[in-house]
Amino acid sequence: MTTFIDEVISDLLAASPSLTQTVVVLPSRRAGNFFLQSLQQQLGDTVCFLPQVISIEELVEEISGLTSASQTQLQIELYHIYQTVYEGETPDPFLNFLGWGQTLLGDLNEIDRHLIDTKPFFNYLSAVKELNHWYTDQDSQLISNYLTFWKSINKYYDRFQEHLLRLGLGYQGMLYRKAVENLEPFLDANQSQNYLFCGFNALNAAEQKIITRFLEIPSTKIYWDIDPYFLDDDNHVASKFIKSYMKHWAIDSKQNLFFPKSESNFNTTKTITATGVAQNIGQVKYVGQLLNSLDATALNNTAVILGDEALLLPLLNSLPESVTHLNVTMGLPLEQVAQAAFFESWFQMHINRQHNGYYYKDVLSVLDQQYAILLLDKERELLKKSITEKNLIYLDPLQLLDDQASTHCKLLFKDWVNDSSIAIQQILSSIQELKELLFPKKNWLQLEFLYAFLEVFTRLKNLNETYSYLGDLKTLKQFYKEILSQETLDFKGDPYKGLQIMGVLESRVLDFEHIIITSLNEGTFPSGKSQNSFIPFDLKIESKLPTYREKDAIYAYHFFRILQRAASVNLIYNNEAGGLKSGEKSRFLLQLATDTSANYNFVDQSAAASVAVEPIALKQIKKTPEIIEALMKHAASGFSPSALSTYIRNPIDFYYNYVLGIEELDAVEDVIAHNTLGTVVHETLDQLYQPYLNTQLSKPILQAIRAKVDAEVSLQFEKNYNAVNIKTGKNLIIFNVAKQFVHNFLNQELQRIEAGDEIIIKALEAKHVAQLTPEIKLKGTVDRIDAVNGITRILDYKTGKVEKGQLVIKDWDELITDYKKQSKAFQVLCYALMISKNEGLPANCEAGIISFKNLKSGFLKLTEDRNTIVSQELLQTFEKYLLQLIDELLNIDMPFMEKEV
Numbered sequence: 001m002t003t004f005i006d007e008v009i010s011d012l013l014a015a016s017p018s019l020t021q022t023v024v025v026l027p028s029r030r031a032g033n034f035f036l037q038s039l040q041q042q043l044g045d046t047v048c049f050l051p052q053v054i055s056i057e058e059l060v061e062e063i064s065g066l067t068s069a070s071q072t073q074l075q076i077e078l079y080h081i082y083q084t085v086y087e088g089e090t091p092d093p094f095l096n097f098l099g100w101g102q103t104l105l106g107d108l109n110e111i112d113r114h115l116i117d118t119k120p121f122f123n124y125l126s127a128v129k130e131l132n133h134w135y136t137d138q139d140s141q142l143i144s145n146y147l148t149f150w151k152s153i154n155k156y157y158d159r160f161q162e163h164l165l166r167l168g169l170g171y172q173g174m175l176y177r178k179a180v181e182n183l184e185p186f187l188d189a190n191q192s193q194n195y196l197f198c199g200f201n202a203l204n205a206a207e208q209k210i211i212t213r214f215l216e217i218p219s220t221k222i223y224w225d226i227d228p229y230f231l232d233d234d235n236h237v238a239s240k241f242i243k244s245y246m247k248h249w250a251i252d253s254k255q256n257l258f259f260p261k262s263e264s265n266f267n268t269t270k271t272i273t274a275t276g277v278a279q280n281i282g283q284v285k286y287v288g289q290l291l292n293s294l295d296a297t298a299l300n301n302t303a304v305i306l307g308d309e310a311l312l313l314p315l316l317n318s319l320p321e322s323v324t325h326l327n328v329t330m331g332l333p334l335e336q337v338a339q340a341a342f343f344e345s346w347f348q349m350h351i352n353r354q355h356n357g358y359y360y361k362d363v364l365s366v367l368d369q370q371y372a373i374l375l376l377d378k379e380r381e382l383l384k385k386s387i388t389e390k391n392l393i394y395l396d397p398l399q400l401l402d403d404q405a406s407t408h409c410k411l412l413f414k415d416w417v418n419d420s421s422i423a424i425q426q427i428l429s430s431i432q433e434l435k436e437l438l439f440p441k442k443n444w445l446q447l448e449f450l451y452a453f454l455e456v457f458t459r460l461k462n463l464n465e466t467y468s469y470l471g472d473l474k475t476l477k478q479f480y481k482e483i484l485s486q487e488t489l490d491f492k493g494d495p496y497k498g499l500q501i502m503g504v505l506e507s508r509v510l511d512f513e514h515i516i517i518t519s520l521n522e523g524t525f526p527s528g529k530s531q532n533s534f535i536p537f538d539l540k541i542e543s544k545l546p547t548y549r550e551k552d553a554i555y556a557y558h559f560f561r562i563l564q565r566a567a568s569v570n571l572i573y574n575n576e577a578g579g580l581k582s583g584e585k586s587r588f589l590l591q592l593a594t595d596t597s598a599n600y601n602f603v604d605q606s607a608a609a610s611v612a613v614e615p616i617a618l619k620q621i622k623k624t625p626e627i628i629e630a631l632m633k634h635a636a637s638g639f640s641p642s643a644l645s646t647y648i649r650n651p652i653d654f655y656y657n658y659v660l661g662i663e664e665l666d667a668v669e670d671v672i673a674h675n676t677l678g679t680v681v682h683e684t685l686d687q688l689y690q691p692y693l694n695t696q697l698s699k700p701i702l703q704a705i706r707a708k709v710d711a712e713v714s715l716q717f718e719k720n721y722n723a724v725n726i727k728t729g730k731n732l733i734i735f736n737v738a739k740q741f742v743h744n745f746l747n748q749e750l751q752r753i754e755a756g757d758e759i760i761i762k763a764l765e766a767k768h769v770a771q772l773t774p775e776i777k778l779k780g781t782v783d784r785i786d787a788v789n790g791i792t793r794i795l796d797y798k799t800g801k802v803e804k805g806q807l808v809i810k811d812w813d814e815l816i817t818d819y820k821k822q823s824k825a826f827q828v829l830c831y832a833l834m835i836s837k838n839e840g841l842p843a844n845c846e847a848g849i850i851s852f853k854n855l856k857s858g859f860l861k862l863t864e865d866r867n868t869i870v871s872q873e874l875l876q877t878f879e880k881y882l883l884q885l886i887d888e889l890l891n892i893d894m895p896f897m898e899k900e901v
Contacts, residue, residue: 001301001565003511004225005031005038008198011223011258012611022051022194024544029055030329030495031509042291056200056207057172063186063210064178066170072483074171075101076463081160090149094469098478100534102732105171107534114205121543122154128536152299176206183213197222199509201561202241202554203748205544212249221258225509226557227564229264238560251846263896266564267599273568274520275605276575283518283572284315286694291499301325303500303512306330307519315501315518321755325498329506331488334456340484341447344371347477350423352414357394358413360387366412374437375408375430391721393562396596404430408433422475424461431457448489456483459497491819504558511565520573520586526555559588619652620896628892635801638769638779639829639886647889648826649819651899654889664703672721672734679798680716680738681852682783685745686765687712689784697759702750702774706743713739741799741852748855752788760787770837772879777887782831793859794831794847794870800825802851802860809864812877816885824849828862829878832870845870 012022026032032053039050052063061068069077075552079097111118129150159667170178179186195214200222203211214220230239257716287304294302306312312328313336320325324674334340364387366372367380376383379401385808386392386400397413398405405413411430431454438446460480464470470479500512504525519525529539529548540547563569571592571619573585592602623631634643647654656662688705695701717726717735726735753759763785771779784795806824809815815822815829830849835841847870848861863869888894 001511001513001567003038003565004199004223004509004520005035005511006042008196008223008258009039009042017194019626019810021192022196024051024053024196024198025056026053026198026696027056027508028506029058029199030506031055033495034510034777035198050838060172060175060179060206060210064170064175065182066175066178067168068175069164069167069169069171071102071105071486072103072459072463072479073169073414075466075482076469077163077167077169079491080467081156081163085152085155086149087152088145090145092145093475095472095478095568097474098475098482103532103534106532109171109173110535112171112177112206114543114545115177115209116545118157119154122157122829125535126150126153128539132380156238158596165531173206176210177205178527180206183210187213187217194219196220199223199225200822201225201557202546202550203245204546208245208249212579215249219766221403223258225561227264227266227560229267230560233783236560237553237858239557241557242567246409264564266419266560270566271601271603272563272592273603273605274571274585274592276572278575278576279574280311280519282313283574283773284311284318285602286572287315287516288318288320292322292605294322296322296324298514299499300497301512302514302516303502303507303510303562304514305507305517306501306503307517307521307525309333309503309517310336311810312336312501314338319499319603327493327495327498327500328491329484329495329500329502330491331668333340333485333488334452334489335481335484337449337452337489339370339446339453340365342371343453343480344477345369346412346427347423347473347480350418351473351477353415354394357396357399360393360395363387363397371410371430371434374434374717374874375412377404379406379409387524413886416473418473420464420470420473423473424457424464425475427457428454428461432816452489456480456487457624460481467837492506500872504555506556507562510790513567515562515566515568516570516572517559517562518572520571520589522584522586524639525559525586525588526552539786545790556588586875601682618900619896621652621655621890621896623895625892627659631890632775633775634658635886635890638777640779644882644885644889645823645826648816648885649654649899650899651896655896659735668831671730672717672726674800676721677734677738678797679720680713681799682765682797683716683720684709684738684742685784687716688742689761689764693764695760697753697761699750699753702746702753706746706750709742709746710739711743745850745852748858758787758789760838764787764790768831768834768838770834772837772886778834778837778882780831780834782835785835792842792845794828794835794845795859796828796831796849798849798851799853801852802849803854803855805860805862807848807860809862812881815878825862827873830882832862833879833882834868836872836875841870841872841875 024032024035026035032055035053035270036050037697057068057325075098077102082097082101083091111121130147158629161174195217197211197214197220200211211222215222224242226239226242230236231243233239267541275286275422277283291299291302291304304315306315309330312330312332316328345362345365349358349366352359352362364384367376367384373380383400398410401409408430409563411426411433414426416426431450434450435447437499438450457480460470460476460483466475470476490623500510502510517525527548529547533540535545537547539545571589573589574583575585576583589604592598593604594598596603619671643654643658646657681765688708691699692705713735715740726732749759761784763782766782766785768782772778781795782794784793786793786795806821807824807828809822814825828849832841832845832847846859846861848859851857854860862870864874
């Protein structure tokens, strides 16, 4: 394959120029590296000095005489000018400015790059802004400040330019405008140099003026990277800009304008395959499969171009083992590094601090970060244990540890008192401590990440010492995030060997035989109509500033240029509509599919690609003699109804909980958990009714009980939760729900007594153990046994909602296999069987549930074949199925099989 760079070099060498006096200007530094490598290959053993190869930005910076400033410094300097020039009552604080300052900088950049006459432009813009608010109350402070700003925008611009010039700095657009002003002196000083401009497409007004002036010099040449197939098509958007330059540039001689040869590279018999894959992860997994099918030679001439650069990390984790050499030309955004979450969590913890301490979730978030694990070691587990055991919502970790807190712990939890200087100093100190911990381990990657964060916070420290804008923590955090979003970590690798992974812009001028492009969806590639600008659309059109239309044309050029010399192309898009993504394929794919004059073979796999995904295998654990021995110990002490219900629901959970003894992790109940609510209601009713066991309930008794409800509920919350935490928010609501549950139940009891019912409570929270076989026992606690009008009732309280149908026995096999349908019936049958074994059941006995969320249904009775009486025949049948279940549980040949829950 002959690349565009090869064509340029062949033409350059054919002209036998002095390479030392040649300057090659390319769209990017990346393209310059490939140019030099290709030039060295074509020169072979020839010994000579190579030409100077620079990017267009480097040329512009050289001509302008200014240094390009970072976005961070530009924001600070612009805010400084804003405060100095502002004529209203109160300028926006720096935190608010960060919300719109970056957009304003972007607009100033575009205005200067396109050499707009700023005074009439800003006057017009100010009038537009005022016109947009003609109908509003002009006395509004917000509107008044808004209009005052736009009336002074020209003054802001002039002062900002003057300020940056004094510093010898500039933003990109300013450098371009200054370069146009300095162009003639620069050309006079560099008359001996021969300039070659290669691979450009969409040029701003300043670039057009610079290049056209260079082209007036006979030794200057420009090489366009465009296929004849696009140039010959009057409607093809990929050639929009280049055809415009051909038509409008006023150059006496066209001899220094070089276009590709007449043969088309694009319109050949190549195969272009479009594939729809579900979601981003599916796309990168499919890329991995495609790469796995290529040999080492093919991989060496393959490029993966990410339409969405956020897929870089997932892609790197999806590469097959056959990819042994790799070059990533795009940087890894520092904000995507997992360690960045530590600093954000740390900021948030201090920002959310209250007078009574840090919010426990913020503390736990910090403690779970990798850097905190390194710094705190055993203190981390001690803190987490204290928080969960004491159910602390707000806390001070240093007080929890008393005088035992380490230096590292004090670094993390010393109060920043909303002072950015203290915060930055604490963070820098922690980075130094982390460095000392990581360096002996020679964890170079972690140290590289740490160094990047050190640079970020050192820059923040310097800015904070120079300017007073970062005073509070919220502003510091927001500015930190702004810097973080601009910082990248560069990958190191052989730029000319192995698989190439790059973003769309990094692909300029470069050609590969095998191309894979991801994220070809509308709104991503191309990016759509999003315009982050204060300049109205019609004013942009009038001033010939770029809009989303030009942006789409730029994307089109990059897309079709990438394809033109490739032998095989795989285009991947997300075909699943969901969330914020539409799942609509890119218009470029539709254009390829509907181009009837093309010779290439276009295949659209519109159905989802067969991404190889390993099926989730349900776990299976064989029973060993040791497991059976442990189970027999449980059987001897007694299986509880809840344990057997767990086995029915999912045998693997039973294995973890009751064989291995793994308990669920304790967690702080910020909001009262459902099981805590249940415990409080159960214990409250137990304590209220205890004095009246074996006593017939009467109206005075129930009225006396009702008077104690609120105090008893409070007492139970104090025992089982934390009374301090039930005074506000959702917990206060749940506290009142618990009281209402108890009151509603007592009111129902009172109504029954007033209606003439006789109620005698026989037992509360009664513990029972029943011998099923010589080796097997059943044990459990029955919430309540009472007698109503001579009928004995076995009651189980449920604070959740239970329906009558859940207590109807329809199929005995389902009772020991289907947890969702029959778990409630299984539980009350266990209670009835235990009582029958121990005490025997009276002739008239019923079992069932009181559901506090379905209290209107009253006592929900266990029913079989429309019969609600618990008979010995019923219990004998149940016991047979219960033993069948336990036999299965104890059978060494039947493994614990996971169920899909």
